Every structure is written in C-alpha cells, then in structure tokens.
Amino acid sequence: MPEEDRGTLYDMAHAAIQDWSISTAGTLEGTYGAAGVARALPDDEVHVWFAASDVFWNDDLARRFLMLLSTDELARHERAAVDADRRLYVAAHGLVRLILTEYAPAPPASWRFLSGPFGKPTAIDDAGRTPVQFSLSHTRGMVAIALTRSCPVGVDVExxxxxxxxxxxxxxxxxxxxxxxxxxxxxxxxxxxxxxxxxxxxxxxxxxxxxxxxxxxxxxxxxxxxxxxxxxxxxxxxxxxxxxxxxxxxxxxxxxxxxxxxxxxxxxxxxxxxxxx
Ligand SMILES: CC(C)(COP(=O)(O)OP(=O)(O)OC[C@H]1O[C@@H](n2cnc3c(N)ncnc32)[C@H](O)[C@@H]1OP(=O)(O)O)[C@@H](O)C(=O)NCCC(=O)NCCS
Missing domain, CATH: 3.90.470.20 (4'-phosphopantetheinyl transferase domain)
Incomplete structure (x- = not known):
C-alpha cells in the first residue's frame, strides 16, 4: 500500500477512535490522538476494553476497519462462511489495531502479529518492538481486548x-x-x-x-x-x-x-x- 494511503487510513482510523466515548470504571490519563500522548498503562494494571460488536453493523466503520487489516487477516476474513462472522472478525481485528495504537505510537495498519506455537498472537510495532501484551476474545455481540505492559494476559468473553x-x-x-x-x-x-x-x-x-x-x-x-x-x-x-x-x-x-x-x-x-x- 502506498505510504500516502497509509497516512490517510491512519487519520481516518484515528478519527474513529477519537470520537468514541469511554465509560465504566475507566480512568483517562490522556489520549494518544489529541494530546499526542500514549495512554498510560502502568506495570501493575490490566486494561480490558469491551465493544458491543453490533455497533459495527455500520457499513462506513466496517469499511474503514477493513482497510486496516493485513493481507493475512483479509484472507481469514474472506474464509468466514457467514456474513455475521465476517463482520465480527473485522470489528475484533480492527479494534485490536486501534486499541494497540492508543498505547503505543504506531499507526493502526502498521501492527504485525506473530503467532506462538499454539496460536497466541504477539503484536509487533513498526520498529520491531512489543510495547504491550494483549489478548483478544470475540463472541456473538461482543469483543473484548485485554492489555498489560509486559505480563502475559488472557481474556475470554461469552x-x-x-x-x-x-x-x-x-x-x-x-x-x-x-x-x-x-x-x-x-x-x-x-x-x-x-x-x-x-x-x-x-x-x-x-x-x-x-x-x-x-x-x-x-x-x-x-x-x-x-x-x-x-x-x-x-x-x-x-x-x-x-x-x-x-x-x-x-x-x-x-x-x-x-x-x-x-x-x-x-x-x-x-x-x-x-x-x-
Ligand atoms: C485460544 C482458544 C482457547 C480460543 O477459543 P475461543 O473461545 O473459540 O475464541 P476467543 O474469541 O475467546 O479467542 C480467539 C482469539 O484468541 C487468540 N488466540 C488463538 N490461539 C491462542 C492461544 N493459543 N493462546 C492465546 N490466545 C490465542 C486469537 O487472538 C484468537 O482470535 P482470532 O481467532 O480472531 O485470531 C482456542 O481457539 C484454542 O485453544 N486455540 C488453540 C488451537 C491450537 O492448539 N492450535 C494449534 C495451532 S498449531
């Protein structure tokens, strides 16, 4: 993808997350987008983000998220037999990228994912670093993403x-x-x-x-x-x-x-x- 397109995608994706409101027990300590500051994630905290995936039935947002995915992710998305599963996949994997970018200054489309021996993904930024640990879970109607600074983390939602x-x-x-x-x-x-x-x-x-x-x-x-x-x-x-x-x-x-x-x-x-x- 040409560099200028990446920039545009990044701005679009970022605009999407800027518009989001964050509620429940969350503590906001600065947003990466507006203030140019990554969200704080101290060593002794685990952050869990939830998104009711039905909201991604919005075609415009789904299209923007789709543009963030890698070739491998797009291929997996295409393999899903049911439209609802494809939507959930885009919501989950687009969100992972946007939320990782909340914590580390790498454009959402630039994250790469390495897979462990049994499929556990690790996020790598554009400088080859792993600035946070994460875990993803998705089920009908809900996506959950957990993050820590460096400790192994797992999340499940049903x-x-x-x-x-x-x-x-x-x-x-x-x-x-x-x-x-x-x-x-x-x-x-x-x-x-x-x-x-x-x-x-x-x-x-x-x-x-x-x-x-x-x-x-x-x-x-x-x-x-x-x-x-x-x-x-x-x-x-x-x-x-x-x-x-x-x-x-x-x-x-x-x-x-x-x-x-x-x-x-x-x-x-x-x-x-x-x-x-
Ligand atoms: C990980 C696992 C427990 C998830 O079960 P699930 O309830 O169906 O799905 P969830 O939505 O909660 O989690 C799925 C996500 O967990 C992550 N994941 C996959 N394998 C994982 C693992 N071994 N450890 C941690 N996370 C894993 C991925 O991000 C996955 O999302 P994706 O499928 O969209 O890429 C189950 O898929 C599993 O046991 N996988 C291992 C399979 C295996 O042994 N593969 C051998 C590969 S050689």
Missing amino acids: EMIDQPLDDLKRMVLGEHEAADLLAHLPEMHTRRFLEFWTLKEAYLKARGVGLQQPPGEIEFQLEPGKRPTIRCANANDDEPEAWHFWNAFSFSGHVAAAAVHCHSKDRMTLRVFRAIP
Whole structure:
C-alpha cells in the first residue's frame, strides 16, 4: 500500500477512535490522538476494553476497519462462511489495531502479529518492538481486548445464553467446581458455569496453550467478595501466587474473565473501558 494511503487510513482510523466515548470504571490519563500522548498503562494494571460488536453493523466503520487489516487477516476474513462472522472478525481485528495504537505510537495498519506455537498472537510495532501484551476474545455481540505492559494476559468473553448443562460441559469442570455449581439454584447454573469457563479460557490464553491443555485439569475457587484463585494446575509448573484473576465482569448479557501472570507485583488493578463509536 502506498505510504500516502497509509497516512490517510491512519487519520481516518484515528478519527474513529477519537470520537468514541469511554465509560465504566475507566480512568483517562490522556489520549494518544489529541494530546499526542500514549495512554498510560502502568506495570501493575490490566486494561480490558469491551465493544458491543453490533455497533459495527455500520457499513462506513466496517469499511474503514477493513482497510486496516493485513493481507493475512483479509484472507481469514474472506474464509468466514457467514456474513455475521465476517463482520465480527473485522470489528475484533480492527479494534485490536486501534486499541494497540492508543498505547503505543504506531499507526493502526502498521501492527504485525506473530503467532506462538499454539496460536497466541504477539503484536509487533513498526520498529520491531512489543510495547504491550494483549489478548483478544470475540463472541456473538461482543469483543473484548485485554492489555498489560509486559505480563502475559488472557481474556475470554461469552454470551449468557441459558443452555442445559450437558455432559460435555460437566467434563470441563473439576470436582470442586461441579460441587460448587450444584450448590446453586438451577437457574444460576448457566452463569456459574460460564464464570468457571471464562476463567479457564482466560488462564489458558494467558499461558498461550489454549485448549491444548484440557480445561478440566484446572480448578478455580470462587468466593463472594474475593478475587478467584486457582486451586490446582496439574502438570503445570506455574506458581499459583503469581496469577491474578478477575471474573464475572462485562455488560449486555455477556460474562468475561481475565488472567494475568505477574511475578513482581503483589497487587494488580483491573480497569475496564467501553468503546462506543
Ligand atoms: C485460544 C482458544 C482457547 C480460543 O477459543 P475461543 O473461545 O473459540 O475464541 P476467543 O474469541 O475467546 O479467542 C480467539 C482469539 O484468541 C487468540 N488466540 C488463538 N490461539 C491462542 C492461544 N493459543 N493462546 C492465546 N490466545 C490465542 C486469537 O487472538 C484468537 O482470535 P482470532 O481467532 O480472531 O485470531 C482456542 O481457539 C484454542 O485453544 N486455540 C488453540 C488451537 C491450537 O492448539 N492450535 C494449534 C495451532 S498449531
């Protein structure tokens, strides 16, 4: 793509994010676009951005986002069989680029993504650096993107749809988790299951292994008013005390969880942002 086109795209994309309002528990400490300052991301914070992807049904925004994608991303987008999946893909991958640019001064279209052995992506800027760690999750109606300065991070978001708790779902719960779930009223089972499930996925994504590791090998403990803790991580050599978890945050009928692995900090703070075009 010619350099001048990149500039135009960058301005257009930037204009898109400038217009967005950021709400919920977010703290704004300067925006990269207007003030020329990257958004602050201290070592002891994890930022999670949510976007209700239905808003990207706007053709103009979808077209702008599409222009930010790499050749590989465009090819994956084309391979999606259903139009709704194509839209979600553009929303998710366009947003990743714009949000990375909020934290580091690289044009959105310039980010490259390296894939780990099991598919975990790492963002590389135009100078070959990795200024932030990120994790992406997308499901019908919602995109979630988590970022840290340098600690491995994972995020998962799922739509809250009441479904029977079948054998397959039961298999991914550990013994204590299954007992915890059954101690709740049946109408709470879907939500409780998704709280465990999103934690497991967020943890496996932070580790970069995804579902290569059976989710049933990991157990989470949920206690009212406390952050989740990991009960056991069979066959892992992680130190449980270095993991930080947050669960059951999100909005619009979705449930999300985030996981961060960080040795050096006793405390980590989660900040949640909502991106609205
Ligand atoms: C990662 C995984 C758990 C995500 O599950 P999901 O609930 O269907 O999807 P989510 O929307 O929450 O997350 C998808 C995103 O996670 C990221 N991702 C993919 N693999 C990942 C991994 N191993 N670790 C962390 N993140 C990963 C990508 O950004 C992906 O987005 P994309 O598919 O649009 O590029 C699942 O896809 C998985 O286990 N993948 C590994 C597959 C594997 O072993 N591949 C072998 C390649 S050799």
